[in-house]
Amino acid sequence: MTKIEKIVLSYSGGLDTSIILKWLQETYGCEVVTFTADLGQGEELEPARAKAEMAGVKDIRIVDLREEFVRDFVFPMLRANALYEGQYLLGTSIARPLIARHLVGLAREVGADAVAHGATGKGNDQIRFELAVNALDPSIKVIAPWRQWNIRSRMQLLEYAEKHRIPVPSDKRGEAPFSIDANLLHTSTEGKSLENPAEVAPDHVYQRTVDPVDAPDTPEIITVGFERGDPVSVNGKAMTPAALLTELNGLGGRHGVGRLDLVENRFIGMKSRGIYETPGGTILLAAHRGIESITLDRAAAHLKDEIMPRYAELIYNGFWFAPEREMLQALIDHSQAFVSGEVTLRLYKGSASVISRASPCSLYSADLVTFEESTIAFDHHDAEGFIRLNGLRLRSWAARNGR
Numbered sequence: 484m485t486k487i488e489k490i491v492l493s494y495s496g497g498l499d500t501s502i503i504l505k506w507l508q509e510t511y512g513c514e515v516v517t518f519t520a521d522l523g524q525g526e527e528l529e530p531a532r533a534k535a536e537m538a539g540v541k542d543i544r545i546v547d548l549r550e551e552f553v554r555d556f557v558f559p560m561l562r563a564n565a566l567y568e569g570q571y572l573l574g575t576s577i578a579r580p581l582i583a584r585h586l587v588g589l590a591r592e593v594g595a596d597a598v599a600h601g602a603t604g605k606g607n608d609q610i611r612f613e614l615a616v617n618a619l620d621p622s623i624k625v626i627a628p629w630r631q632w633n634i635r636s637r638m639q640l641l642e643y644a645e646k647h648r649i650p651v652p653s654d655k656r657g658e659a660p661f662s663i664d665a666n667l668l669h670t671s672t673e674g675k676s677l678e679n680p681a682e683v684a685p686d687h688v689y690q691r692t693v694d695p696v697d698a699p700d701t702p703e704i705i706t707v708g709f710e711r712g713d714p715v716s717v718n719g720k721a722m723t724p725a726a727l728l729t730e731l732n733g734l735g736g737r738h739g740v741g742r743l744d745l746v747e748n749r750f751i752g753m754k755s756r757g758i759y760e761t762p763g764g765t766i767l768l769a770a771h772r773g774i775e776s777i778t779l780d781r782a783a784a785h786l787k788d789e790i791m792p793r794y795a796e797l798i799y800n801g802f803w804f805a806p807e808r809e810m811l812q813a814l815i816d817h818s819q820a821f822v823s824g825e826v827t828l829r830l831y832k833g834s835a836s837v838i839s840r841a842s843p844c845s846l847y848s849a850d851l852v853t854f855e856e857s858t859i860a861f862d863h864h865d866a867e868g869f870i871r872l873n874g875l876r877l878r879s880w881a882a883r884n885g886r
Contacts, residue, residue, distance in 0.1 A: 489595040490626060491516045491586055493612070496531025498651060499601040502640055503628045504538050505647050507599055511626075515599075516542040518589050520582050523549045523667030523725065525691075534650065544589060548581060549667055553724035556581050556803075557668050561767055562712040562822075563787065563815045564775075565795040570745055572761045572768065573798050574669025579608055580803035583615030590623055599626040607750050611801035618804035661688065667728050669741075669761040680746050680756045691732065692760045695739030695833030702831035704838070705734060707770040709826070712819025714767055728763045735762025738830040750800040766828060766835045773826040773837035777845040783818050790814070 490507055494500045494517035507515050517535045521528055528545050535543045556577050567573055586598045598616060602608035604627070613625045634640055644651045662674040672688050686694065708716035715721060717730050735741050741762035749755055775784060790811055797808045824842025828835050851859050 485624065487511045487513050487597045487624065487626075489514045489516065489593060490597045490599050491518055491590045491593065491595045492599045493582055493586055493601065494519050494531065494535065495601070496528075496534045498637075498640060498644065501534055501538070501649050502634075502643050502647075503599065503601050504535070504540070505649060506628055506632060506643075507626070508538070510632075514542070515540060516589065516593055516595060517544065518582075518586055519543075519545045520578075520585060521545065521547045521549060522552050522578055522581075523729065524665040526665070537650075542593065546585065548585065549725040550723055552578065552581055553667060553728050557728065557764070558713045558724060559812060559816070560798060561714075561764070561771055562819050563791055563794045563811075564768060564772055565791060565798060566768075567795045567799045568745075568747055569792075570743060571747060571759060571799075572669065572743075572764045573795060574666060574759065574761055574764065575608070575664045575671050576611065576799045576801075577668065577803075578664075578666050579611035579801065580615045583612050584619060586612075587616055587619045587623060591620070595623075597624040597626050599628065601629070602627065603629040605749075605751060605753070607799070607801070610750055611803075614801040615804055663690075665690075667725060667732070668764050669759055671760075672758045673755060677756050677758060684744055684758050688758050689742065689760060692736045692742050692762055693739050695742070698737070698739040698832050702829045703734065703738060704827060704829055705766075706825050706827045707731075707767070708824070709771070709774045710823045712771070712816070712822040714770065728767075731763030731766045733762075734830060735766050735835065736760075738835075739833040740830055740835045741765035742833065766830070769835045769837055770826040770828060771822075773828075773840045774824050774842060775822055777840055777847045778822045778824065778842050779818065780846065787815065787818060 490511065490513060492500065492504060492507060492515050494504060496519065504515060504517065517540050519528055519531045532543050532545060560573060560577050565573055567576070589595070590598050600609065600612045602612060609627055609630070613627070616623055616625050634643060641651060643649075661672050661677070664671045670690050676682050677684060677688070706718050707714050708719070714727055717727055722730060741760055741764065743759040743761070745759060746754055746756045779787070794808065794811045794815070797803070797805065797811070802808050821844035823844055824840065826837055827839040829838050848859065850857050851861065
């Protein structure tokens with residue numbers, strides 16, 4: 484085993500990382516610095532500090548990254564209208580490169596030669612963390628306990644915790660708990676009964692959205708303002724990125740917006756089923772597409788839609804810091820120069836529907852498209868030549884085939 488002098492651990496204070504902290508101390512016999520990112524997961528983070536102190540950690544870092552998360556990661560992704568496999572808004576995927584960036588930065592600051600994470604050998608997060616570290620500082624070693632130790636199940640984790648007197652919340656005893664990841668963009672839940680895709684998810688899985696059936700019977704009308712592709716206001720009130728997403732999460736959650744029951748294809752090669760709740764992100768996706776519909780040129784909009792699946796796949800697979808993602812981002816950001824204005828949406832029973840959009844940069848011309856007499860010169864006879872030229876190859880193809 485390579486001699487390690489100091490490790491920075493991505494630490495949540497939960498069951499897995501609490502046990503990993505103890506295992507790292509025992510296995511490597513070196514100082515472990517804990518890093519906890521506040522991404523708006525909605526949990527009190529001070530208990531993580533207390534548990535780290537109890538484990539003898541001298542350097543404990545808890546950093547508020549909410550604004551950075553939304554501004555530098557969520558918003559650039561939303562400019563692309565990114566959806567993995569046409570549905571998933573990438574809430575977990577987009578958080579990992581941010582955490583990795585701070586792990587690497589902290590490792591450099593404290594002189595650590597390794598970072599560690601709690602991702603399992605079956606999941607996507609191990610890839611996301613480690614590809615990001617590779618891109619940011621290949622000299623830093625990555626320790627992945629789930630790929631090194633002989634613990635193979637959640638029950639064995641509980642036994643390890645019992646043996647080493649690591650506190651375990653009462654709801655984590657007995658049956659393995661759901662695996663939950665939460666941040667300002669979403670909450671994801673996996674495991675337990677959800678591992679059977681034929682079984683209906685129990686109601687208590689959902690944490691930030693009401694059942695659309697129980698949502699208010701009266702629709703709520705909201706307006707989202709955009710500047711250069713990024714949301715900047717809700718109902719006319721300017722907000723910081725994190726505050727804006729928090730506001731939309733509350734509005735969407737109240738109306739049951741943003742629920743997704745998905746079986747997805749992991750990069751590692753297996754299918755998994757998860758429950759995702761992304762209320763604010765779902766509203767922003769609809770609103771952004773709404774403002775783009777009047778401000779983007781047709782060919783530019785279609786090109787964005789063509790590259791979107793590739794862009795989303797890069798984020799899902801952990802290539803945020805790869806050159807091809809940065810190249811695509813430059814193209815996407817260039818397209819947003821005139822994506823400014825306001826979109827009005829109706830929130831009702833699980834849906835976020837665009838009902839109007841307006842922009843000082845609009846390409847929409849009511850005078851040009853009207854069925855009534857127009858002041859803009861448009862010769863209807865021009866369409867005849869347009870159709871004839873576009874039909875030329877079809878007529879040749881039909882003649883050859885004997886039609």
